[in-house]
Amino acid sequence: MSAVAAETAPGTRSRRRRLTERARDERRLAALLVAPAAIVMIAVTAYPIIDAVVLSLQRADLRFPGATKFVGFSNYGHVLSAPVWWQDVFHTAIITAISVAIEFGVGMALALVMYRTIVARGLTRAVVLIPYGIVAVVAAESWQLAWSLNSGWIPKLLGLSGDPLSHTFGTYVAIIVTEVWKNTPFMALLLLAGLALVSDELLEAAKVDGANAWQRFTRITIPLMKPAILVALLFRTLDAFRIFDTIYIFNQGAQGTESLSILNYKTLLDRLNLGLGSSVSMLLFVLVALIAFVFIKGFGASAAPGAEAVS
């Protein structure tokens, strides 16, 4: 390790010495050109995040402006010792796991259909993409109405006598169906890009060697698509874990469907408890970062699938 450092250090120094005046000017210009974007990024992302960190260490409640004080990590203690936090982690994990799994299965099927369709290819792709183009809140509202006992077609179709949205199980099914319906096209699109990486010659060669369709799919297509699959799963898992709109429209977290984002919203915006709410935000941020870390380090996902596909 140290040997490598010793070797590279003089190299960089000599390279720096070799910089011409022109190169230095170009670098300065580059820095100037990047600066506005960097400053905006810092203003709109770094500042709020730092502010949230600071708030999470305070007793800060809009309703008690005089009582603001530094409390260290006690907000985090309150959150992590509250049963509702762990319940909501569980609710969120269930919704994420089930909906991403279904989206992956259905999305793969749709991607294959879109890829292999010979006739009306444009039309097929457009139709598949429709749910993704519908505004999330509108989609959630329509599904909520569809599942309502009094106004909806689903209870009638299934011949239900009870109200599915009155019970935990029915509400989970309804919320997951909405999520799957809305997000599968996105999954399919990402997988379609992955399918394009699989060369037809390889599949032909496998066919000649006697591999059947299933073997070709599992032994050739899937391994070659792996980078694209991991990116698709990463994106959708991160998205699903922050689920808010569908649940907010359905019932604001009643019937045991409260997700972490709903909990965060209630603490920050209903209760105006900025300290406690910010610590919920930070913990949610940590969980999301953890998911990304596991995908990237554990499974080797990369944000640029093309780069790995070459190797």
Place this chain on the structure above:
Amino acid sequence: MFCPSTRPVRFRVLGGYSLAAAAALLLCAGCGASGKGPATLNWYVFPEPSGSFARAAAACTAASAGRYRIAINFLSTSSDQQRVSLVRRLAADDSSIDILAMDVDWTAEFANAKWIRPVPTALSAQIRSVDLPGPVQTATYRQRIWAAPINSNTQLLWYRKDLLADIHRRVPTTWAQMIADAIELAKLGKPHYIEEQGAQYEGLTVWFNSLVDSAGGQIISGANRVVLGRAAEAAASIMHRLATSGAADPSLNVAMEGSSDVAFDRGTAAFEINYPFVYQSAIAANPRVAKEMGYAAYPEAVSGVDPHVSIGGYNLAVSAHSAHPGLAFNALSCLTRKQYEIAYAVKGGLAPVRAAVYGIASFQKAYPFHALIERQLRTYGIRPQTPSYADVTLAIQKALTPTSAIQPATVVDSLRNEIRLSLSSGALL
């Protein structure tokens, strides 16, 4: 006239921006109380569909003899969203709000956070003397009046006369009797549901609080101490009894005021606990149901004891950041005048807060259930008056849903702990 803000423009702007600001300042020379033109008072209020608020604002502007102009700004329909919109501005010291319509359960919170000004003595005395005791109490926090009530609201019992005739019963006066009647109807295979608001939202708190108060108890005392004794247990038992009795609509867990009303109009229910808006909506939605629709006082939790129904409605307050508090209080007293209150009630269906309005013949004709409402606004119940109301109501909603799973013996203790913790800002609910 060009009046971007009623407050003098602050020179915290950069470069070319200050030129525009200076120009605005010049153009705006006539704005504000000290200038020649009328001051603009921004009134933020829930959307009132009949237009009676807008007409009152115009009339008060005209009556001010050029001192002020009331600009009406409608907020969202949902009360939660109204609160969030207002709080975001008030907490940021935004001077663009002069008058705000507060839901009756926000008074303590807004007063404690110093977002609103206490009402001056003369206007307070007037409010105390002309308004009904319930609405006055909703505007009171720590013995002071913080807002002028503009409308009130209280739930009544709505029932189907034809169905009661079928089982030869008189109108139920208690919860126990109403549930028994519904079960009787169910046995005969008749429409029998009792429509109540059992979803996890503010309506559930209204239900619970009405029952606790009616059973002679209290959730939180005036001294911000958690009470919740036997009465709370009795209240939780009634909710649980309804939810598990077969008299409940299968959609009880998701029922809100609107959906209860729709269900009643469809004809599947025999009883409904709801606000008076349901009367007009039944006439529009299903005349056959409307023809058989009767109304009565809210059922008693304890037989023979007058119920104390948690009242709703709105109070008008003046923002602490308003540049024209004096004019704003003038406008407040104008907007709550008797003739406008009659218009709010007759045109918009909002229950008046002034006692005298209930005695006017033309009002009585347009508002057939006036006597019941007046009585319930006198025997009123009130939701907990604490700055932490948002926490308290959330704790109640979570502890008591689904209503079919309530365990009356233990729920009160756990709820008491949750509310106690929440009063110290430290509980995650």
